[in-house]
Amino acid sequence: MNPAGGGATGGGAPPSDRLDREWYRTFFDGLALDFWEAAVPPEQTLREVDFLERALRIAPGARVLDVACGLGRHAVPLAQRGARMTGADQSLPALDRAAAAARAAGVAVEWAHADLRALPWEAAFDAGYCFGNSLGYIEPKETSAGMAAIGRALRPGARLALDTGMAAESILPRLQEREVNETAGFTFIEENRYHPREGCIETTYTITRGADTMTRTGLQYVFTLREIADAVEAAGFSVDSIEGGIDGSPFAIGVPLLVLCATRREGSR
Numbered sequence: 001m002n003p004a005g006g007g008a009t010g011g012g013a014p015p016s017d018r019l020d021r022e023w024y025r026t027f028f029d030g031l032a033l034d035f036w037e038a039a040v041p042p043e044q045t046l047r048e049v050d051f052l053e054r055a056l057r058i059a060p061g062a063r064v065l066d067v068a069c070g071l072g073r074h075a076v077p078l079a080q081r082g083a084r085m086t087g088a089d090q091s092l093p094a095l096d097r098a099a100a101a102a103r104a105a106g107v108a109v110e111w112a113h114a115d116l117r118a119l120p121w122e123a124a125f126d127a128g129y130c131f132g133n134s135l136g137y138i139e140p141k142e143t144s145a146g147m148a149a150i151g152r153a154l155r156p157g158a159r160l161a162l163d164t165g166m167a168a169e170s171i172l173p174r175l176q177e178r179e180v181n182e183t184a185g186f187t188f189i190e191e192n193r194y195h196p197r198e199g200c201i202e203t204t205y206t207i208t209r210g211a212d213t214m215t216r217t218g219l220q221y222v223f224t225l226r227e228i229a230d231a232v233e234a235a236g237f238s239v240d241s242i243e244g245g246i247d248g249s250p251f252a253i254g255v256p257l258l259v260l261c262a263t264r265r266e267g268s269r
Helices: 030-039 042-055 075-080 092-105 140-153 168-174 225-234
Strands: 063-067 084-089 110-113 125-130 154-164 178-183 186-195 200-209 212-221 237-243 258-264
Touching: 030 092, 030 186, 030 200, 030 212, 042 075, 042 154, 063 075, 063 140, 075 084, 075 092, 084 092, 092 110, 125 140, 140 154, 140 225, 154 225, 225 237, 225 258
Parallel strands: 063 084, 063 125, 084 110, 125 154
Antiparallel strands: 154 258, 178 186, 186 200, 200 212, 237 258
């Protein structure tokens, strides 16, 4: 789950030492979660769930891991289709809402409060995914460690799907210092600053609904497609496809979304 959607320009200095590099641990609460519950249209979620079911070859009864599951908008529908779902996220408020959504849908989902870098499973899942543009929260070395943790959690032969709008090829050609979006009664403002030396985007987010306003700052790292694919392969996967969205369109400079699918190699540790 990722608030970033636009780009950033300006600023060559490294991020402020006062910036919380683990901002994501407290960002997803209150008004931020209200916004994300309202902002994603149900038909978009349905298309993404259809894609995941197809791309991951999910059969009824398969154990599937949703990494950075957020509000469970993918995990709950997949559970309704017969998958045995586990959703992992670092945000307890998000997990509480995900659990409520599962109860309302009448399905059982295991919800785990877990950091990407320290997933507790080993060879436990038939498929896994990290969807919703969550790649890039943590520094490159830690991202590689997180990818390795996903690899350990999946069985040999398991399929993996990732999406991100933060690939360098996607985000850098569309850099904007400020973006304003109005949706579902919310005003969502991003004020962005790109730090080239560190390869990251520092963003101040302001979310407003009526008289309620939340302002917080986040930091996201930008990776090239090659760096993403290399990290996936180093984690024990073979990359099967690289596309510019769930519709199968080609990935190219300026395409807003990268979707990568891979298979866990036999004998990988």
